[in-house]
Amino acid sequence: MSTTKFLFAGFGGQGILFSGKFLAYKGLIEDKQVSWLPSYGPEMRGGTASCSVILSDTPVGSPIVSNPDVLVAMNLPSLDKYEDSVVSGGTIFVDSTLVERKVKRTDVNVHYIPATALADKNGMPTLANMIIVGKVLSALEQFNEDGINAALGKVISARHANMLDFNLKALKIGSEN
Numbered sequence: 001m002s003t004t005k006f007l008f009a010g011f012g013g014q015g016i017l018f019s020g021k022f023l024a025y026k027g028l029i030e031d032k033q034v035s036w037l038p039s040y041g042p043e044m045r046g047g048t049a050s051c052s053v054i055l056s057d058t059p060v061g062s063p064i065v066s067n068p069d070v071l072v073a074m075n076l077p078s079l080d081k082y083e084d085s086v087v088s089g090g091t092i093f094v095d096s097t098l099v100e101r102k103v104k105r106t107d108v109n110v111h112y113i114p115a116t117a118l119a120d121k122n123g124m125p126t127l128a129n130m131i132i133v134g135k136v137l138s139a140l141e142q143f144n145e146d147g148i149n150a151a152l153g154k155v156i157s158a159r160h161a162n163m164l165d166f167n168l169k170a171l172k173i174g175s176e177n
Contacts, residue, residue, distance in 0.1 A: 010074025134174025
């Protein structure tokens with residue numbers, strides 16, 4: 001039995017909920033049992049946002065992720081709030097463009113990726129979230145182009161179809177860093 005609990009956290013406008021939704025659809029496409037639970041403050045942009053995703057081979061009993069296996073921290077308040085909740089042996093992904101401090105724990109795996117800087121450098125300033133997701137999928141050996149393309153097709157509306165290639169490029173940039 002395999003179950004992985006993810007927690008994406010950052011501020012509103014960083015694509016936290018979109019990242020989680022993408023991962024959830026990817027899980028569904030790959031025949032996993034899935035839970036996706038978004039959470040955000042009352043502000044539309046700039047407030048806190050988090051998203052819990054559970055991917056499992058067996059039915060998911062509760063959508064609550066109190067102790068994630070994988071934490072994606074897109075800003076310092078998120079790292080401060082959730083660092084201690086990650087399970088021992090878990091993995092933390094940090095947007096090192098926005099978070100200057102290092103993870104204090106020594107019992108977790110840590111990946112620092114300058115996602116925001118990479119997004120700006122590549123002309124896709126709104127896709128730092130997908131760059132970090134690309135790194136997550138690569139590090140977890142889950143970077144499967146068929147699943148990725150199918151999931152992107154589900155989460156990107158027809159109105160924004162022009163963003164499909166940009167998102168795919170962002171995921172590849174993340175997987176290579």
